[in-house]
Amino acid sequence: MARRVSLLLLAGFCLSVGFASKAAALSFTIGPSSLKFGNQSVKVASSPKTITVTNTGKTPITVMSFTITGSAFQLNSGTAPNTIMGGQNQGYRVVFAPTAVGTYTGTFTFCVKGSVPTIVTLSGTGISTGAISQVTPNTLSFGNQTEGTASVPQTVTISNIGTTALKVMSVKSSSLNFTVQAPTNATTLNPGQSLAVCVTFAPSATVAYTGTLEAVYDVLPVSGAAFTGTGTAPTSLIITSLANLPPATQSAAYLATLQAASSNGPLTWQLYGGTTLPTGLTLSSAGVISGTLDPSVQKGTYSFTIEATDSVGTDIEPFSLTVDAPTGAACNNISWNIANTTMPLVPVTDLGTGTYLGTEGGLYCNGSNVRPAAHDAAGVALAQAIQPLDANGNPDPLNGKEALVALGISTAHKEFNTFANYFTADPLKNPKLVVVNGAQGGESLKLISEPTSPYWTTILNYFLPNAGVTNLQVVAVWIEDIDPNPTGTFPADITTIQTEYETLAQTVHTNFPNATLAYYSSRIYAGYSNGIAPSDPEPYAYESAFAVRGAIEDQLNGDPNLNYDPTLGAVKAPWMAWGPYDWSNGMLGRLDGLVYTCQDFEYDGYHPADPSGQTKVTDLLLNFFKTDDTTTPWFLAH
Secondary structure, eight states: OOEEEEOOOOOSSSTTSSOOOOOEEEEEEEEEEEEEEEEEEEEEEOOEEEEEEEOOOOOOEEEEEEESTTTTTEEOOOOSSEEOOOHHHHHEEEOOOOSSSEEEEEEEEEETSSSSOOOEEEEEEEEEOOOOOEESSSSEEEEEEEEOOOOEEEEEEEEEOOOEEEEEEEEEESOTTEEEEESSSEEEOTTTTEEEEEEEEEOSSSSSEEEEEEEESSSSEEEEEEEEEEEEOOOOOOEOOOOOOOOOETEEEEEEEEOOOOOOOOOEEEEOOTTTSSSEEEEEEEEEEEEEETTOSSSEEEEEEEEESSSSEEOOOEEEEEEEEEOHHHTTTOEEEETTSOOBBHHHHHHTTOOOOOEEEEGGGGOOOOHHHHHHHHHHHHHOOOOOTTSOOOOOTTTOBEEEEEESSSHHHHHHHHHHHHHHTTTTTTTTTTEEEOOOOOOOHHHHSSOOOHHHHIIIIIIIHHHTTTTEEEEEEEOOOOOSOSSSTTTTTHHHHHHHHHHHHHHHHHHHOOOOEEEEEEOOOOGGGTTTTOOSSTTTHHHHHHHHHHHHHHHHHHGGOOOOGGGGSOOSSSSEOOOOOOOEEEETTOOOOOOOOOOGGGGTTTBBTTTTTHHHHHHHHHHHHHHHHHTTTHBOOO
């Protein structure tokens, strides 16, 4: 039950400062009045529970501060001071993470300006389990596999080698190229029982792939296995598109461009054997499935067969297309064009020396996506110097820790939560490394770039202690943020956020003085939010990449305010570089095959959906941190 408060705004309550010349009525609720987490296995964090502060009046209210008591209750999201406008609400999420068997109680106290404190009680019970999970093998190498073909399945066995039962709630893969065949429902494993999971590798390009299996349990932390494999070029025509096509949305536009490897002239595509596509969609001879689904098409999975033919051969492959219900987002916005043109936005990584409104593409200078050699060498040297640190930031190889912190807004928070789960499950991770999700809803780039922002207070007072680390043990950060409700035209519209990216780098150094590496990602596709949520529509999500690049270029060009090298003067910032580039033009996609469908997003078309949208970003993050030469020295076990 929510507690309702209606009173006059008076000085003296809850850290209220100053006096109002004229009292204003406050009306708000905070609820529920208690959070009961029930039984929770020791050393396993519960799912978050939310306390919602709702402004039921017209006068803005400000949550000046909050406090949490009870060592097992941890803040998952929420900041203060936080002003909530009339009719709006703010959620504060809490998890229960008992460290020992027993009953736990605690409180979450809200201090709203002009009001007496509101206390929400917290309770839960830590329980023990005799279950012990074992994943064998915990690494799978698929070696070389011809692109467009599926490997021989390999088996991962999940066993309960303990004394009491456990449930395997789900088994998932971080990568679409590694398919996991596992039960869709929870599977109970009594002591001595096992669950066999088949894994297949199907590369869609001639590149090296990594992946992680995540097994989720009811009474144990996640565990898993790591996958590797490399796609190799075929010697004859092969359709390389994955058999499960990107999902469609009822009554919405659709686009999928089929791919094949062939060196024998132009390809011709057609449906095979009398199979048909869902009504409203057609397959062109160029291999493009497009159209708008007819309203008669129901939710479900539709199967059909497609034939590709070149001058010397034919390949015939089965495909399936899942049709899902509308999400509430602008699902017809399957791609986005340059303003006032019919030319689609081209991902910065595909643009090369081409230009967007007069500005050259590429993640780095001269249209290149490759980090400049000297800058890369400097990053490698910093990475190799990273070592476990004690709470005071001193080297401690035996008991010390290293922390990677995510910084940004709610989209980054959701993406990094999924990343953290796969990281925990990955057996190749550095056991000394702790990942901390410091990204928070509503924390714009402008806010987090300010050193005294409440955002940093929350990280320092809650998120880092909850993870068992201090600010002096943070060695690297990942950043994804932008300002809401952008306006203006390119390139003037990115000038402010480029400056804020640079200021943020300085703030990172101030708050995390041992964080020597900072990796930036720009926003993912936001076209499905256009007309729905104004927070970060296209083309601003796309254009944010140019602000990231500009900030990095300023460091490359020797800006003393971004100096990371103590031999060149006072250190003002960490070494800065691109992390994974996440943006792709909706279903039009990009050259490496990444597409975003409406089903990858929540109802607002802005936040990535769980699991599909979040997992796509997680896959990019995991692959980056497990393969980049400036991350492998400290991210992987060694």
